Amino acid sequence: MTQLSFFQDQLAALVQGNRKILERIPGDKLLWKPHEKSMTLGRLGQHLAELPHWMNRIAENDHFDFILSGHAAPAPPRSLEEILDLQASKSQAAVSALKQAEGLDLDAPFEVRRNGQVLSKTPRLQAIERQLQHMVHHRGQLTVYLRLLDVPIPGFFGPSADEQ
Numbered sequence: 028m029t030q031l032s033f034f035q036d037q038l039a040a041l042v043q044g045n046r047k048i049l050e051r052i053p054g055d056k057l058l059w060k061p062h063e064k065s066m067t068l069g070r071l072g073q074h075l076a077e078l079p080h081w082m083n084r085i086a087e088n089d090h091f092d093f094i095l096s097g098h099a100a101p102a103p104p105r106s107l108e109e110i111l112d113l114q115a116s117k118s119q120a121a122v123s124a125l126k127q128a129e130g131l132d133l134d135a136p137f138e139v140r141r142n143g144q145v146l147s148k149t150p151r152l153q154a155i156e157r158q159l160q161h162m163v164h165h166r167g168q169l170t171v172y173l174r175l176l177d178v179p180i181p182g183f184f185g186p187s188a189d190e191q
Contacts (some may be wrong), residue, residue, distance in 0.1 A: 030133055034155050035125045038082065041162050047076055047181040048169050049114055054107040055148045061175055064099040068172050075165045076114035077101070079121035081158040085151055086128040090138035125155075 049072055057069030066074065084091045092098075104110050133152035138145050149157070170180050179189035 030152060031125065031128060031131070034152075034159065035122070037159050038079065038122060038125060041166075042079065042114075044181075044183045045118075045162060045166055046111075046114060047183070048166055048173070049076060049107075049110055051173055051178050051181065052107050052110065052169075053176065053178060056109070056176060057104060059115060059172075059176065061172060065105065065185055066176045067103070068169075068176075069110070071165065071172060072107075072110045072148035073101060073113065075162065076110050076164065077117050078158065078162050079114075079117045080154065082159075083124040085137050085154045085158070086124040086131060088137075089135065090140055092140040092143065093138070094142040107154060 032044050052068060052072045057072075058067050060067045065071075076079050081091075104113075131151065134150045137151045137154040139147045139154075146154075173180060180187045
């Protein structure tokens with residue numbers, strides 16, 4: 028197994044698990060948040076749904092600049108369907124990007140920048156791993172949000188307490 032195929036498998040598993048938790052978001056609670064400093068439930072779901080796109084950025088470029096790329100914060104999601112559609116499209120594109128990345132130099136640097144200033148510079152391999160960890164982090168946050176709303180949590184590595 029190559030390093031890239033390992034990450035392809037990890038991404039596929041995360042995408043599947045993320046879909047399970049995103050589907051549990053109550054559409055009428057998108058504006059709810061557990062604390063004034065927290066993201067809304069809808070924004071957190073949207074963020075988790077869009078994160079796979081980083082695989083494309085890493086596979087197709089040597090850097091990403093939050094400002095110079097024209098990247099703008101997305102409008103708040105209006106519905107659960109919008110979040111699920113976003114997750115489907117971003118995940119499909121990410122899986123495809125990693126499949127097409129055979130032969131990519133995973134030791135080559137990937138930089139994250141803000142208006143030209145380098146925020147991080149890591150080998151592509153590490154950049155991919157960080158984005159997978161980023162997805163796990165926000166999926167964990169989402170499970171806490173849903174637990175606070177008394178929404179049953181799906182199992183990811185076997186049955187959850189709600190499924191027993």
